[in-house]
Amino acid sequence: MIVSHLADLQRSYHHIVLSPHLDDAALSCGSSLAAAVAAGEPVLVVTICTAAPPTDMQFSTLAQQFHADWGLSPTMVMQTRCREEETALSILGADGLWVGALDAIYRMPAVYNSRAALFGEPAAGDPLFTTLHDLCHQLRHRFPHATVYAPLGVGNHVDHQLTCLAAATIEGPVMWYEDFPYVVRPGALEQRLDILDWSLRPLVRTIDERMTTRLAAITAYASQLAELSCSQLGHPIANGEAxxxxxxxVRTYARQVAAPGTLYGERFWVRSGDCRYT
Known part of the structure; x- marks a missing residue:
């Protein structure tokens, strides 16, 4: 089930994942979500940036480049990506809430008009933080005992940074996931942890039995794989290789963070003093 309003949710959830874009949850922690569902613990993926760009807007050169990389016209971007998300969430067994915010390149096109700006400091007055702050507190009020998962902000995409910071304002259990594929870049994780300067400790979950499910969900986001593979993994590819x-x-990084004696892991970060996690 996917809804567009919090009031339309009919279930109680053990796990709530804040996903800035249509793909981040599956890319970063899809195996853990699939494992939770298999254990009978309902999962809600809250995808933030799901609004279609206005039909009359003037797209920046950066936005036009993304459209070309994705092979999608502006009118088809969100239609296509939402269909991909429907497939991915079905594979994971999760429900979805689409918040309807605009992606940074559409929300403030004159500001986030280059990769340096998109992966730099969030702009002063960016309205997404207020949206996210209010949303996080509404979710906590509605689901007081659920574990909230948020991006750590590795790679510094402004939408990821704002989601990370909004999640830090709520009480109760919160875990931050490592943003994939940004986290594979050498030093990216350490840089982000230094910037945050929070008291966090790592927590690794073994995902040996759920790697196939995560990969299947990631594959559903066909429009995104080539651009991410090239820009973030540094691997120029032909269409069929993405x-x-x-x-x-995914497999290589999951092996790097796996606990001793296991094959694959997904690593999260929790507040050092939070005793709920072992």
Missing amino acids: VDVMADA
């Missing part, structure tokens, strides 16, 4: 390149990167 799935294999991404799958190799």
